[in-house]
Amino acid sequence: MKDLETQVVELQTLADSTANQGLLDSLKSKKSAIANLLGVSAQGALVRSRFMNITQMDAPSRFFFGLERKNGQRKTIYSLRTGSGSEVSDSSEIRKCAVEFYRNLFKSEWTHNPDVHSSFLSGLPQVSEADNSELAAEVTLQELHTATMSLQSGRAPGMDGLPADFYKSFTRQGFNGLGHDFNLFLMNIPNMSTSSLPAFYKSVFRVWNLLRKERRGQVDSLYWILQEPVLWGTRLDLPSWAGQDLATRLQTAGVVTLGQVVALTGPRMDDPCGLAARLGLTSVRVTQRLLEHWKQRLTGHDRLLLNSSFNQKVTDDDPFPAIFLAPDFKDCSGILMECTHLAPLDGTTGKLFYRILMKAINRTKLNKRPDTPxxxxxxxxxxxxxxxxxxxxxxxxxxxxxxxxxxxxxxxxxxxxxxxxxxxxxxxxxxxxxxxxxxxxxxxxxxxxxxxxxxxxxxxxxxxxxxxxxxxx
Structure with a gap:
């Protein structure tokens, strides 16, 4: 660029003194080359400027706060003219003037007139009784499933921020067909496959598997008794003699909680025929053995609650069963792994939960390691x-x-x-x-x-x- 500028100056001097046509043509070509270079440089500067805008737009930099200051100044109202024509500049008076303006703008002018009201509604089409009953009916599970499957992936349909993938994974067609929600934490997750879950929820259950869980005290809630999982549950599970075929039948039939079992067999769980028919089993004896296995796992207090299930109102407002957490050291031991008390899930602070997880994650490094050299x-x-x-x-x-x-x-x-x-x-x-x-x-x-x-x-x-x-x- 500097060489071209020097040549242009020299050619300009010679052309002015000699008026040679060849020098004039050469000067014109040199100026054209400089113009092209300047255009390329300008385009490069424009690209760099756009890149700086993108990189520094959201960063807490001087550029960002300068833009915010300019935007704030541009949006600031410094004065308003009232309806009477006077001008106000005080901030409190400006706010009062704006409020009064919009109050008058959106003021309702409606007056009660029964004749006009009746004439307006009389000509409108009406919904039939059959359509009205269908529209006013409760939403069915099939409608919920259809709506869930039609949701767009990667977007949150509600205010909770949970993506549509979460709801798709936790329907009956997802997560091993179990259809659980909170009672997932009453199950032995390592025995289950989490391949159908999004990455975030896989990490949640991966962390949950690092902990040793212990349930204490009796459950006084009929709701949570009925929500006890009968497949891979911490209290109820299939017996050792039951094979994979029986687990598949329970999943396919949608019998995965104690409440669903009680609905088929009665509160005393003494009628195996309904469960056998639901599972497609010809042998009632197998179903009877399965029911006896589950009844042995229940306490007397649990069976008493089940017997009163038809006389007691079931609500989901009852507190979640008490679960206590501690690091799961598996086969590791040592001084640094002793004196680890079980902490309640509902009362665990962030600091205590962090300490529990740090010990669980680094258990192999802490194995048989002394507390001081x-x-x-x-x-x-x-x-x-x-x-x-x-x-x-x-x-x-x-x-x-x-x-x-x-x-x-x-x-x-x-x-x-x-x-x-x-x-x-x-x-x-x-x-x-x-x-x-x-x-x-x-x-x-x-x-x-x-x-x-x-x-x-x-x-x-x-x-x-x-x-x-x-x-x-």
Whole structure:
């Protein structure tokens, strides 16, 4: 670009002095080349400007807030003219003027006139009684299923933000054909296939499988007794002698909860004929054995609630059954996995739930790992536990307590650690030729903090105990 500009200046000077036609043609071509280059540069600058608009439009940058400031100034009303012709500029007066204007604009001018009302309605077509009954009837499950399957994927049909894929997956045709909702959390999810669920809900059940669940106390709600799953449930399940064929029959027939079983067999679950006919079984004996298996799993209180099911109103407002959670360590064990109390699902805080999941996710790393590196070095008894909370009590300050906590867990920048990050640093002790570890720094070195404390305590006719110093007990 600079070379072309220099050539244009030189040609312009020569053409003005000589009036040579060849120089004029060459000057014209050079100017045309410069114009083309300027056009390309302008297009590039325009593309870059559009890119900056896209990248910085939603970012919390100076560009974004500048646009918002301009938009706010453009939308601000600085003055209004009232109906009387006067101009108001005060913000409160502007608001009053706007409210009064729209109140008068949308003021209703309707007056009650029965004759006009009757004449208007008399000529309108009317719905027949049959159509009116159909329109006023309750929505059927088939209509709900048809409407659910026609929803567009990736969009949320309601205010809850749940996408249509969620409802499609949890209908009877989805999620193993079970049709469950909240009672999914009363089931053993690892025994089920979650392949039909969206990715988000797969991750929800993946997290749920990291936990150990325990149900405590009796269920006083008839609603939740009837909602107990009879397939892969935590309380009710198929017996060991039942094969996959029986599970498939129950799914296909839509008999997946205790309430559906009770509807076919009665509140005492003593009529196997209805269930056998629903499942397409010719052997009533198999159905009778299945009912006996489920009745043995129910408590006396549960059976009493079922017997009163026809006399008691069932409502879904009852509280969810009490479920307690803890990390599922499976085959892992160790000190760091002990003292894990079960936490109630309805009372678990976010912090406690985070701690539970962190232990469950990292169980293989925590397996048989000591709670402090000093346990093996000082040969602490298994029952001895570091009381690091005592570090944060007076007269110690928080700063000293944080340092002591790092000593307890071996989080000290000794040379054996620093040398792995910085090759210029040797892993040797500055006072001897041995490798400087945490234990060497505090105990084995020729000049250690422990030796200083031991001498000080000896001068006061007291003994210094390393276990008390490091563990706080």
């Amino acid at each position: 000093w346990r093996r070095y000082l040969q602490l008894a298994p029952a001895a536990r570091p009381e690091w909370r005592s570090f944060y009590k007076p007269p110690l300050s928080k700063k000293h307590a944080d340092i002591h906590w790092r000593v307890l867990h071996g989080v000290i920048a000794v040379n054996s650690f620093v040398s792995t990050i910085n090759p210029a640093v040797e892993d040797k002790c500055p006072y001897c030729d041995q490798r400087e570890t945490v234990f060497h720094c505090f105990v084995s070195s020729s000049f250690t903090l422990v030796s200083v404390f031991t001498n000080c305590f000896y001068q006061m006719w007291r003994g210094f105990y390393q276990a008390v110093f490091y563990s706080g007990f």
